[in-house]
Amino acid sequence: MHNPAIGGRAPLGEDIFRWLCLSAATLLLAILAGVVVSLAIGGWPAFAKFGLGFLTSSTWNPVSDIYGAAGPIVGTLVTSFLSLAIALPLAIGVAVFLTEFAPARIARPIAVAIELLAGIPSIVYGMWGLFVFAPWFAENVQQPLANSVTPGSLMDTLTQGIPNGANIFTASIILAIMILPYMAAVFRELLLTVPAQVREAGYGIGCTSFEVTARISIPYVRTGVLGVIMLGLGRALGETMAVTFIIGNAHGFPKSLFDSGSTIASTIANEFAEASSDMHSAALIALGLVLFFITFGVLALARLLLARSMR
Amino acid sequence: MTRMTARARRRSIINTIFVTACGLTAVIALGALALIGWSLLTKGIGGINGDLFTMSQPAPGSRGGLLNAITGSVILCLLAMVFAVVIGVLAGTWLSEYGGRTKLGHVVRFLNDVLLSAPSILIGLFVYELLVRNVVGHFSALAGSVALAILAVPIVTRTTEDILLLQPAALREAGMALGATRAFVVRKIVWRSAATGLLTAGLLGFARISGETAPLLFTSLGNQFFSVKLLQPIASLPTTIFQFALSAYDDWQRLAWAGALLIAASVLAINIAGRAIIHGKSS
Numbered sequence: 256m257h258n259p260a261i262g263g264r265a266p267l268g269e270d271i272f273r274w275l276c277l278s279a280a281t282l283l284l285a286i287l288a289g290v291v292v293s294l295a296i297g298g299w300p301a302f303a304k305f306g307l308g309f310l311t312s313s314t315w316n317p318v319s320d321i322y323g324a325a326g327p328i329v330g331t332l333v334t335s336f337l338s339l340a341i342a343l344p345l346a347i348g349v350a351v352f353l354t355e356f357a358p359a360r361i362a363r364p365i366a367v368a369i370e371l372l373a374g375i376p377s378i379v380y381g382m383w384g385l386f387v388f389a390p391w392f393a394e395n396v397q398q399p400l401a402n403s404v405t406p407g408s409l410m411d412t413l414t415q416g417i418p419n420g421a422n423i424f425t426a427s428i429i430l431a432i433m434i435l436p437y438m439a440a441v442f443r444e445l446l447l448t449v450p451a452q453v454r455e456a457g458y459g460i461g462c463t464s465f466e467v468t469a470r471i472s473i474p475y476v477r478t479g480v481l482g483v484i485m486l487g488l489g490r491a492l493g494e495t496m497a498v499t500f501i502i503g504n505a506h507g508f509p510k511s512l513f514d515s516g517s518t519i520a521s522t523i524a525n526e527f528a529e530a531s532s533d534m535h536s537a538a539l540i541a542l543g544l545v546l547f548f549i550t551f552g553v554l555a556l557a558r559l560l561l562a563r564s565m566r
Numbered sequence: 567m568t569r570m571t572a573r574a575r576r577r578s579i580i581n582t583i584f585v586t587a588c589g590l591t592a593v594i595a596l597g598a599l600a601l602i603g604w605s606l607l608t609k610g611i612g613g614i615n616g617d618l619f620t621m622s623q624p625a626p627g628s629r630g631g632l633l634n635a636i637t638g639s640v641i642l643c644l645l646a647m648v649f650a651v652v653i654g655v656l657a658g659t660w661l662s663e664y665g666g667r668t669k670l671g672h673v674v675r676f677l678n679d680v681l682l683s684a685p686s687i688l689i690g691l692f693v694y695e696l697l698v699r700n701v702v703g704h705f706s707a708l709a710g711s712v713a714l715a716i717l718a719v720p721i722v723t724r725t726t727e728d729i730l731l732l733q734p735a736a737l738r739e740a741g742m743a744l745g746a747t748r749a750f751v752v753r754k755i756v757w758r759s760a761a762t763g764l765l766t767a768g769l770l771g772f773a774r775i776s777g778e779t780a781p782l783l784f785t786s787l788g789n790q791f792f793s794v795k796l797l798q799p800i801a802s803l804p805t806t807i808f809q810f811a812l813s814a815y816d817d818w819q820r821l822a823w824a825g826a827l828l829i830a831a832s833v834l835a836i837n838i839a840g841r842a843i844i845h846g847k848s849s
Contacts, residue, residue, distance in 0.1 A: 268747070268749055268750075269747045269748060269749045269750075271749075272749035272752070272753070273660075273664055273748075273749065275656055276656045276657065276659050276660035276663070276664055277660050277664065277665065278656075279652075279653045279654075279656035279657035279660060280656075280657040280660040280661060280665065280670075280671075280674045280723075281670075281674070282653060282657070283653075283657055283674055283677060283678055283681065283719065283720070283723065284673070284674060284677060286681070286692075286716055286719075287677050287680070287681055289692060289696065290684075290688060290689070290692040293691070293692050293695035293696060294688070294691060294692065294695075296695070297691070297695050344591065345591045345594060345595050346595075347591075348587060348588045348590070348591025348592065348595075349588075349591055349592045349595050349596075351588050352588040352589055352591065352592040353592070355588075356585060356588060356589065357592075365592070365596070367841075368596075369595075369596075369599075371834055371837055371838070372599050374773055374774070374833055374834075374837050375777070375830050375833060375834070376776075376777020376778070376779070376804065376829055376830065376833060377777070377779075378777060378779045378804055378807055378808065378826065378829070379602070379606060379777070379826050379829070379830050380602065381811075382807070382811050382822065382823070382826055383601075383602045383605055383606070385811065385812075386605070386609070386811075386819075386823075387601075387605045432598050432599070432602070435595055435598075435599075436595075436599065439595065463577055463578065463580070463581035463584075464581055464584065464585060465577075465580055465581040465584035465585070466577070466581070468584070469584075486683065489683050490683060492685070493683075493684065493685020493686070493687065493688070494685070495685070495686065495687045495779070495780035496779045496780060496804075496808070500811070500812070520685060520687050520780065523687055523691065524687060524780055524783055527691070527694075527783070527784050528783055528784045528787065540691055540695070543687070543688050543691045546685060546687075546688060547684075547685075547688055550684065550685055550688075551680065551684075554679075554680045554683055554684070555676075555680055558676060558679045558680060
């Protein structure tokens with residue numbers, strides 16, 4: 256397809272420029288493909304040696320060079336879903352509050368503040384968790400709880416662990432605080448797409464604010480809500496710094512909510528630069544590939560759902 | 567006041583509970599975030615002094631600052647933004663002006679969105695395999711900035727496409743009607759009228775990468791000395807904060823808080839600047 260300039264001169268610059276743009280766009284695809292291929296190659300020795308046991312065994316032992324990733328994988332899933340369970344109701348509440356109840360004069364600054372907070376680097380959340388939240392949690396929640404629960408009860412099993420505040424539960428709370436502004440901001444944008452007429456029609460037939468929100472607004476954006484949930488989950492799954500500070504970094508299978516654990520990302524962050532053997536780094540890269548497939552699936556689903564609902 | 571039926575009363579009670587709960591969640595959420603901001607300010611402000619910007623990192627117990635880390639971070643981020651803006655603007659231009667509606671265009675846009683929120687630590691692993699293990703052969707500032715660039719490219723691409731699509735078609739048609747080639751129209755007319763928007767695209771990308779820690783841990787590694795060499799390991803604020811915060815020394819931890827405050831404040835400032843530019847343009 257040529258687009259000759261006046262005088263019929265062959266527009267060489269035209270083609271070069273289009274080629275440059277096209278190659279930049281395809282470079283994006285190449286990067287994504289490169290990530291998969293390099294992780295697969297780098298992690299291959301671990302998959303080849305341990306097979307399916309890599310995913311199901313919870314022995315992670317750099318000394319004897321035996322690696323099973325079940326601990327970090329379970330840790331990743333548990334912290335992500337727990338943080339989502341904490342953050343989701345809060346995010347919905349904040350977004351509904353901002354779109355339905357708060358007067359515009361308060362709602363706008365709060366919305367802007369929340370969007371700005373979503374950009375704060377995760378290392379800040381991690382540091383706060385380590386220095387402020389974990390000691391507070393150990394002193395005011397873990398110790399009283401340890402003194403008051405009946406030994407052997409379900410609560411006792413759930414809350415067993417060293418009372419230092421560095422555990423799976425506190426890590427999930429920090430993660431929740433971190434994904435909250437992000438989820439609330441996207442959720443608010445979604446709620447703003449509900450046409451005013453639809454909501455006013457609800458109020459017009461005598462619905463309360465609760466009924467308008469729960470039966471009209473949220474159902475109106477339901478696919479988008481799923482997208483927001485998936486995006487939040489995607490963030491929580493891959494988050495490194497906020498978790499590494501506070502999860503306690505133990506590789507075993509977590510025995511209770513208050514037990515220290517690890518996630519895939521925190522394990523890689525802690526060990527990769529000082530991996531003790533080739534098999535150790537291969538195992539860490541293989542962990543990375545596992546994380547890639549989990550997050551890629553979640554994120555792809557999120558984008559598909561969001562795209563369908565925002566259209 | 568009319569009499570309420572039992573049903574109406576129940577609905578009104580549920581509604582009151584709901585409204586209160588929403589208000590409460592807003593208070594809890596903002597309260598948690600305010601608490602974090604407060605600790606950051608009170609613990610960080612004590613470490614902000616002249617030494618912080620003029621001296622490199624100390625041995626535990628002696629005087630020092632974060633000069634090597636700040637310099638390293640600036641170098642890493644600026645170099646990353648050069649890569650990211652060139653690639654991102656060109657890719658965004660292709661999506662908006664050339665192939666956005668083709669099949670390839672849809673695939674690129676979709677995967678770009680996925681890349682936008684891919685775990686940054688995996689990008690670090692990828693660059694490690696590519697540059698640290700193979701091309702360069704050791705940890706280097708170059709590898710760190712390539713990792714950061716890969717994180718910024720999707721943001722720049724996305725924002726560029728959005729902004730170019732906002733430029734009126736009449737502008738392009740006017741250029742074409744005068745006999746200009748398409749490439750000429752894009753470069754001299756569309757890009758120029760979208761200049762402030764493109765600047766914002768760059769700023770957003772910059773804000774995103776300036777606090778990133780995970781991908782730097784095994785690409786640029788960190789360096790306890792002042793260094794500006796691109797093929798050597800280089801210090802950066804996030805990795806230094808990570809190392810100092812987890813150390814057992816009080817003065818290192820104090821520096822870590824000061825560094826965290828510095829990063830959070832600069833990210834906020836960049837984001838606010840980005841918003842102000844968009845706002846100033848639209849009003």
